[in-house]
Amino acid sequence: MRPDDLPVIRELELFAGMAEDNFEEIMQAAYLQRFPPQVELIAEGDAADFLHVVVEGSVELFAHDNGRETTLAIIQPVATFILAAVLRDAPHLMSARTLAPSRILMIPSENARAVFERDAEFARSIVQELSIRYRDLVKSLKNQKLRTSVERLANYLLQEHEQQGTTGVVNLAIDKKTLAALLGMTPENLSRAFNTLAPYGVIVDGAKISLTKVPDLRVLAKPNPLTDDPGT
Amino acid sequence: MRPDDLPVIRELELFAGMAEDNFEEIMQAAYLQRFPPQVELIAEGDAADFLHVVVEGSVELFAHDNGRETTLAIIQPVATFILAAVLRDAPHLMSARTLAPSRILMIPSENARAVFERDAEFARSIVQELSIRYRDLVKSLKNQKLRTSVERLANYLLQEHEQQGTTGVVNLAIDKKTLAALLGMTPENLSRAFNTLAPYGVIVDGAKISLTKVPDLRVLAKPNPLTDDPGT
DNA sequence: AAAGCTGTTTGATAATTGTCAAGAAGCCGC
DNA sequence: GCGGCTTCTTGACAATTATCAAACAGCTTT
Numbered sequence: 399m400r401p402d403d404l405p406v407i408r409e410l411e412l413f414a415g416m417a418e419d420n421f422e423e424i425m426q427a428a429y430l431q432r433f434p435p436q437v438e439l440i441a442e443g444d445a446a447d448f449l450h451v452v453v454e455g456s457v458e459l460f461a462h463d464n465g466r467e468t469t470l471a472i473i474q475p476v477a478t479f480i481l482a483a484v485l486r487d488a489p490h491l492m493s494a495r496t497l498a499p500s501r502i503l504m505i506p507s508e509n510a511r512a513v514f515e516r517d518a519e520f521a522r523s524i525v526q527e528l529s530i531r532y533r534d535l536v537k538s539l540k541n542q543k544l545r546t547s548v549e550r551l552a553n554y555l556l557q558e559h560e561q562q563g564t565t566g567v568v569n570l571a572i573d574k575k576t577l578a579a580l581l582g583m584t585p586e587n588l589s590r591a592f593n594t595l596a597p598y599g600v601i602v603d604g605a606k607i608s609l610t611k612v613p614d615l616r617v618l619a620k621p622n623p624l625t626d627d628p629g630t
Numbered sequence: 631m632r633p634d635d636l637p638v639i640r641e642l643e644l645f646a647g648m649a650e651d652n653f654e655e656i657m658q659a660a661y662l663q664r665f666p667p668q669v670e671l672i673a674e675g676d677a678a679d680f681l682h683v684v685v686e687g688s689v690e691l692f693a694h695d696n697g698r699e700t701t702l703a704i705i706q707p708v709a710t711f712i713l714a715a716v717l718r719d720a721p722h723l724m725s726a727r728t729l730a731p732s733r734i735l736m737i738p739s740e741n742a743r744a745v746f747e748r749d750a751e752f753a754r755s756i757v758q759e760l761s762i763r764y765r766d767l768v769k770s771l772k773n774q775k776l777r778t779s780v781e782r783l784a785n786y787l788l789q790e791h792e793q794q795g796t797t798g799v800v801n802l803a804i805d806k807k808t809l810a811a812l813l814g815m816t817p818e819n820l821s822r823a824f825n826t827l828a829p830y831g832v833i834v835d836g837a838k839i840s841l842t843k844v845p846d847l848r849v850l851a852k853p854n855p856l857t858d859d860p861g862t
Numbered sequence: 863a864a865a866g867c868t869g870t871t872t873g874a875t876a877a878t879t880g881t882c883a884a885g886a887a888g889c890c891g892c
Numbered sequence: 893g894c895g896g897c898t899t900c901t902t903g904a905c906a907a908t909t910a911t912c913a914a915a916c917a918g919c920t921t922t
Contacts, residue, residue: 442856461768463776463857470771482761482768491768491856514757521753525746528760529714535767536693536714536723539702542774543814544695546878574900582775584880589901604888604900624674624723625695778908806870816910821871836870836918 415519427509433496440494446483448504455500459492469579547583551591552619570605647751659741665728672726678715680736687732691724701811779815783823784851802837
């Protein structure tokens with residue numbers, strides 16, 4: 399592990415409050431590994447042997463059923479994933495693969511659970527983290543059930559637009575195939591959805607999306623904090 | 631509160647392990663109330679003032695967006711709901727209404743959080759409960775994104791069939807309008823989905839559904855523990 | 863029994879989304 | 893530069909799902 403990685407991980411909300419010696423115990427059992435893109439880190443149905451932390455790069459959580467595949471979330475650094483499976487010592491419900499070259503911290507589940515049992519501050523953080531993740535999932539489900547694919551795309555663009563600094567340009571961090579899966583549609587349909595949004599000032603140039611009529615786009619998208627705002 | 635309610639609540643996994651005096655503190659601050667059907671207990675956007683426990687009856691969790699409404703879950707006794715909002719002291723993402731005449735235990739959020747801060751056993755239980763709920767939501771999202779409406783209905787019937795004792799008959803506990811919303815479709819479509827399942831031995835007589843060709847139905851539904859089995 | 867509910871079903875039609883096939887655009891290695 | 897590759901887009905079509913309108917069934921009320 400690089401010396402400058404540790405403080406960054408320490409500052410993750412999940413670890414920030416815990417006792418120093420517990421943090422050290424966890425970190426000594428953990429190891430940091432580099433992965434190239436498109437490596438499957440976790441497969442659905444596997445046991446949850448490690449709590450994962452994306453330190454660098456990005457990770458896609460996806461799932462199969464029925465011969466189809468969908469993307470459930472994209473994890474950006476620095477964040478943990480598959481916490482619930484680790485805490486319940488249950489099989490993974492989702493698979494995970496790297497999207498970019500990534501560095502992943504892997505904490506053996508047993509160590510994470512052991513420290514959780516005795517460090518009240520860590521337990522509190524876990525509850526907060528889980529609650530946030532739960533609520534984000536509720537939002538995803540509402541998004542999926544209550545909106546059309548064009549509306550989902552419009553809201554995604556507005557969301558990214560804000561997070562990227564409201565400059566009038568959105569850079570897609572993931573390729574369009576993955577974005578389509580995340581938004582619950584086929585790549586062909588995503589392409590058509592972008593065309594549908596052209597009259598609302600959405601100009602596509604590869605991964606660079608310009609938004610020239612944000613107010614119009616907002617009228618179409620009808621963004622709603624109770625469906626869109628992540629992390630609350 | 632009825633004298634025989636307390637032990638039932640005490641045996642909920644959420645409360646089972648906690649210290650007796652903490653349990654008493656929570657229960658003294660709480661109150662149990664009766665509600666007729668179709669009463670809105672919680673509205674989206676409201677503050678999470680109480681942790682709710684369905685002691686008797688049933689509760690529907692639903693949400694609005696975009697002028698549409700969908701059902702996210704049906705809560706059967708004895709179970710808690712809206713735990714995540716309470717823990718984060720954040721606005722509700724879902725509304726809740728009684729479906730049947732119900733008795734609801736309402737625990738002031740502050741008391742729940744206070745005891746959570748000091749009772750490690752309670753904290754542990756909350757983490758387990760939250761993890762289960764998180765995983766159930768992942769399953770709902772997979773169900774919604776990876777299956778057609780007919781497949782969702784088929785799996786719902788098989789699921790209920792098992793839970794009701796595998797007798798060849800499923801009794802719908804909720805009306806078809808609500809079931810349609812839960813499965814993410816319109817009532818008209820649910821009606822047609824039942825017709826589609828007729829060749830697979832699904833016979834509808836009001837709320838009584840007979841399954842005469844379960845193996846055939848399973849071939850169509852392709853049930854998957856990682857998408858269907860609740861509470862793991 | 864008639865009237866008025868609510869919940870459900872059916873029919874006709876439209877909107878949305880997916881599938882299959884092919885073309886276009888960009889990128890990489892040689 | 894030129895293939896050869898991947899990614900994305902477009903077109904034609906099919907499947908799925910929703911919408912609107914009407915009919916029907918089972919209630920309760922009068």
